[in-house]
Amino acid sequence: MNKRLAGRLMSLLTLALILVADLIVSYSLIFTWYPSKFGSLGLSPLGLFIFLLYQLSVSLSVISHFKCMFTDPGKTPKYPVPGDIPLENVKYCADCEQWKPPRTHHCRTCKICYHKMDHHCPWVNNCIAVNNQKYFILFLFYISFASLLTLIIIGMTIYEYLCYEGSVRFDVMKCFFTVLVGFEAIIFLIFTGDFLREQLQLVLDNQTTVESYQDRYGIPHSVIKCLSEVLGKNSWMWLLPVSPSIDINYLEPCYSYEERMEMLGKSRKD
Numbered sequence: 001m002n003k004r005l006a007g008r009l010m011s012l013l014t015l016a017l018i019l020v021a022d023l024i025v026s027y028s029l030i031f032t033w034y035p036s037k038f039g040s041l042g043l044s045p046l047g048l049f050i051f052l053l054y055q056l057s058v059s060l061s062v063i064s065h066f067k068c069m070f071t072d073p074g075k076t077p078k079y080p081v082p083g084d085i086p087l088e089n090v091k092y093c094a095d096c097e098q099w100k101p102p103r104t105h106h107c108r109t110c111k112i113c114y115h116k117m118d119h120h121c122p123w124v125n126n127c128i129a130v131n132n133q134k135y136f137i138l139f140l141f142y143i144s145f146a147s148l149l150t151l152i153i154i155g156m157t158i159y160e161y162l163c164y165e166g167s168v169r170f171d172v173m174k175c176f177f178t179v180l181v182g183f184e185a186i187i188f189l190i191f192t193g194d195f196l197r198e199q200l201q202l203v204l205d206n207q208t209t210v211e212s213y214q215d216r217y218g219i220p221h222s223v224i225k226c227l228s229e230v231l232g233k234n235s236w237m238w239l240l241p242v243s244p245s246i247d248i249n250y251l252e253p254c255y256s257y258e259e260r261m262e263m264l265g266k267s268r269k270d
């Protein structure tokens, strides 16, 4: 199957799984177990709080997913090679027929050179690079949070059932959907949680996934500087899926592991 078509189908499947899970958690769990005749939206105060928190995390994950899909990942512009770069260090991309800065990589699926290309992600049907890595990380963060919240809500409803058995009518279909969404939450949490941990480690090392295969790194920075290079300069906007407005330095060099350790004043044994 064509890679782009497979990417479109996988990104639609991701959205479908999120929306189906949202329906099941809202209908089979929150509105079933926390109703109130007098509360807002027909929910008790605790039910309303859980419902709003869950909707917020799902909405932010869907917005992050869309922004990740439709943001230009960071196409490298066709600049002339800066004169102060030694000629032996200048690389060209034969496919794009242009200068390839040290931290630029060519995506074989998109057939485009992107700066700080991390990987091509079929789940968002786009490359992940300098301009949309923030959205990718936020997507993983909010999906992990929503999955964890789903498991907590299931745990709370089991507790409610054991404590107040008989007060809520047992419904086989709702029970079946709850088990289904529980499995989905566990799989999402394992998959996205591990991916999130990996992405954060790469950000803190100022390294992309492509560079990690080559054992190469960007300039070592402090934790805050590393995070702001991906999430943006305003730390209070880090958790919001808004543009990170990054000043891209196309001249940033790449270093080997040994060079990086030397810069950090450490050796490989450390």
Ligand SMILES: [Zn+2]
Binding pocket: 093, 094, 095, 096, 097, 105, 106, 107, 111, 112, 113
């Ligand atoms: Zn290229």
Ligand SMILES: [Zn+2]
Binding pocket: 107, 108, 109, 110, 111, 119, 120, 121, 126, 127, 128
């Ligand atoms: Zn790509």
